[in-house]
Amino acid sequence: MAKHVVATVAEIPPGGRKIVTVRGREIGVFNLGGAFHALINRCPHQGAALCTGAIVSRLEAPVPGEYRLTRPDTMIRCPWHCWEFDIATGQSWCEPDDVKARTYNVSVEPGEALAKGPFTAETVPVSVEQDYVVVEV
Secondary structure (H helix, E strand, O other): OOOOOOOHHHHHOOEEEEEEEOEEEEEEEEEEOOEEEEOOOOOOOOOHHHHHOOOEEEEEEEOEEHHHHHEEEEEEEOOOOOOOOOOOOOOOOOOOOOOOOOOOOOOOOOOOHHHOOOOOOOOOOOEEOOOEEEOOO
């Protein structure tokens, strides 16, 4: 898979997010306490812009009337139907066996390494056919 530079570390502070478009896909990049994660910006339930939802903690209730928040600020809540997904894994907490949001690998790399390359320019074949220029994509 090709790597795409989407932000500087400073652009996404801890607890923050940035929605980017890479190869026609909207992807939410999140900084959870210094660890970066990426999710497709499309809820697998019904297609809402998932990464625009609230970042929340997990709520657990071991017995009725007793509640506690766990895993602070590690879940994303869909803005349409409030389905919640683990930002790091994409796992749904509404239907954990069947529904998962797509995740992407994220890395933090020094600018020096990126500046060295290797860079490859994308090329496409071009030919001339009876006075028409044709580009193959």
